[in-house]
Amino acid sequence: MELRSRAIILRTGNLGEADKLLTLLLPQAGKIKAVARGSRKTKSRFVSLVEPLNLGHFLLKPGKTFYIFIQGELIKSYSGLKRDLEKLAYAQYFCELCEHSLPEGEPAEKIFLLLLAALENLEKDACPARVARCFELNLLEELGLRPALEACSSCGSKEGPFYFDPAGGSLLCTGCPRPHGSFPLSASALAFMRRFLKLGFYKLSVCRLPGRENKEIRQVCSGLFSHALGIDRLKSLDFLQQLAAFSPPK
Ligand SMILES: [Zn+2]
Known part of the structure; x- marks a missing residue:
């Protein structure tokens, strides 16, 4: 089943040459993992969205092992936390x-x-x-x-x-x-x-x-x-x- 939901990115990791593996927290679906294909390429539309601590609206579809990230829109990036090393560490x-x-x-x-x-x-x-x-x-x-x-x-x-x-x-x-x-x-x-x-x-x-x-x-x-x-x-x-x-x- 496709997921359309708010989600916060708990963590990101690199996968293959250009993909990212996202650990997301969603209200209904809970903690899930999703692959964002090609998201490490600089020309990717979503390069700044798929970063840890970003809150967004996401569209995901089920894949073999992980969900597949289809698209998303940033709601909040918590820039105030990212500018402060101590607060970022707490976040x-x-x-x-x-x-x-x-x-x-x-x-x-x-x-x-x-x-x-x-x-x-x-x-x-x-x-x-x-x-x-x-x-x-x-x-x-x-x-x-x-x-x-x-x-x-x-x-x-x-x-x-x-x-x-x-x-x-x-x-x-x-x-x-x-x-x-x-x-x-x-x-x-x-x-x-x-x-x-x-x-x-x-x-x-x-x-x-x-x-x-x-x-x-x-x-x-x-x-x-x-x-x-x-x-x-x-x-x-x-x-x-x-x-x-x-x-x-x-
Ligand atoms: Zn006692």
Whole structure:
């Protein structure tokens, strides 16, 4: 069946001499791969369209192994992200996270909209880290992996301090036995996580996320992505860490 849909290009790779293999995210069709034939030739009409992070209207038809890109029209290129090395790295991280956490060909409307919202917010927000933590938590929620942050999962106590157990995806109080791999979670990091899950990107720019809490939330999310989905290393994440090592703390 032909697909006519909005899509965002998560990644592109070279195929043969002149083709590109696109990894796309569509609301209804989900994550799919499509070949854009001849798109690396400079005279191709679509040379600037078939770039990562472009949002467009696409016409695709089914092929033997992959969909075939027939034509498309650019909706948005997120040029504000592409001009800023740090933001571009975060945007690539969001796309890579979607690519690795989504099954192929399953409807992903909410995740498609979440990714667009994350890119919009990343473009205008002065603090990419808070956009990233908010995106990670809401992506986990959409994947059915929302961490349980209300009370100790063992005794039900709502009194902190708490530890976070990435294997169980939940909190444990200091009075209950804690499995290997759990780590302390501050009350303030917990409050930020609840806020990000409750309100999403709504008025996110008023949240001043300090470095310590950012690190804690990052540890929670990377623990969940690793335990539940086996996502341990991403190229874009390595690059973000290298960038952080070279830039002064804000
Ligand atoms: Zn407990």
